[in-house]
Amino acid sequence: MTWHFTEDPAVFRAAAGALLSAEPARNTGLLTLVDTAGRLGWWTGPDGRVTGVLVVAAPGETTFGTVTPEAARALASSPDLPGNGGPAVVRGEAAAVEAFAQATGRPWTPTVRMRLFRLGTLTPPDPAPAGRARVATTADVPLAAAWAREFVRDIGEEPGTDYTGPVTERISDGRLLIWEEGDRDGGDREGSDREGGDGEGGDREGGGGRPVSMACFSPVTEGQSRVHFVYTPPAARGRGYAAGVAAAASRAAREAGAAQVLLFTDLANPTSNALYRRLGYRPVTDHLTAEVTGR
Numbered sequence: 001m002t003w004h005f006t007e008d009p010a011v012f013r014a015a016a017g018a019l020l021s022a023e024p025a026r027n028t029g030l031l032t033l034v035d036t037a038g039r040l041g042w043w044t045g046p047d048g049r050v051t052g053v054l055v056v057a058a059p060g061e062t063t064f065g066t067v068t069p070e071a072a073r074a075l076a077s078s079p080d081l082p083g084n085g086g087p088a089v090v091r092g093e094a095a096a097v098e099a100f101a102q103a104t105g106r107p108w109t110p111t112v113r114m115r116l117f118r119l120g121t122l123t124p125p126d127p128a129p130a131g132r133a134r135v136a137t138t139a140d141v142p143l144a145a146a147w148a149r150e151f152v153r154d155i156g157e158e159p160g161t162d163y164t165g166p167v168t169e170r171i172s173d174g175r176l177l178i179w180e181e182g183d184r185d186g187g188d189r190e191g192s193d194r195e196g197g198d199g200e201g202g203d204r205e206g207g208g209g210r211p212v213s214m215a216c217f218s219p220v221t222e223g224q225s226r227v228h229f230v231y232t233p234p235a236a237r238g239r240g241y242a243a244g245v246a247a248a249a250s251r252a253a254r255e256a257g258a259a260q261v262l263l264f265t266d267l268a269n270p271t272s273n274a275l276y277r278r279l280g281y282r283p284v285t286d287h288l289t290a291e292v293t294g295r
Helices: 009-022 069-076 094-104 138-154 164-172 241-255 270-279
Strands: 002-006 039-044 050-058 061-064 089-093 108-119 132-135 176-181 210-217 224-231 260-266 281-292
Touching: 002 009, 002 069, 009 039, 009 050, 039 069, 050 069, 061 094, 069 094, 089 094, 094 108, 094 281, 108 270, 132 241, 138 164, 138 176, 138 210, 138 224, 164 176, 176 241, 210 241, 224 241, 241 260, 241 270, 260 270, 260 281, 270 281
Parallel strands: 061 089, 224 260
Antiparallel strands: 002 039, 039 050, 050 061, 089 281, 108 260, 108 281, 132 176, 176 210, 210 224
């Protein structure tokens, strides 16, 4: 039983591909980071099968995929522990993160508790919010980049300086949706969630309505896609726009080929947890981000 590490995504996929294919939902966070990670790891059990995976997305930041508490404890004492003296931030399923943090013997603090949800039968909001969903265009980049920054701030993280690149990539791929209030003729002009209506009838080009909410979905990998960057600015909240655009993004992810559509919610936000249950999402597992300090 041991951890193995590589910096080559192809080597990692060759070793851990069976596990990634078998457990795409539990590995969703890791799957979106494989090609950009600085280091990747997999755990082999006594029979040689791979039963755990991780990525080091940035120096000092480790994301667990499917990892048992036993493998997490072994990582804490591994001579090949990623990072300089071990990761300062660890994310993943709560049991594995807690096992790792405790095994380090160092002080640690839970900073974020999340719940992973998987879509069952999509149930768009009824009544639907005013307006419609459309696929974002390049003209939406400045607004979406500003909203992405505010989204990161809202979830308690320190925002980066510029989200133009990530937003442009999502828009170029057709993976960012905008909810517009009203219609081309002016229509109804009245009127956040941490993570992830009806997209039917939505336009692929900007209409005459005012953008009031956005949502993205990740590229389909191993049959899964994750809804994220669901954001409504404060002045437009409370009108159901997040539900509308999240439902539209969920449908779009399925139409793009995702057999499993996923999203994370903040356990401290009962509103978003209830919202996604109404849309047809069901809990999969709880996740934890922990900060490990000291030596």
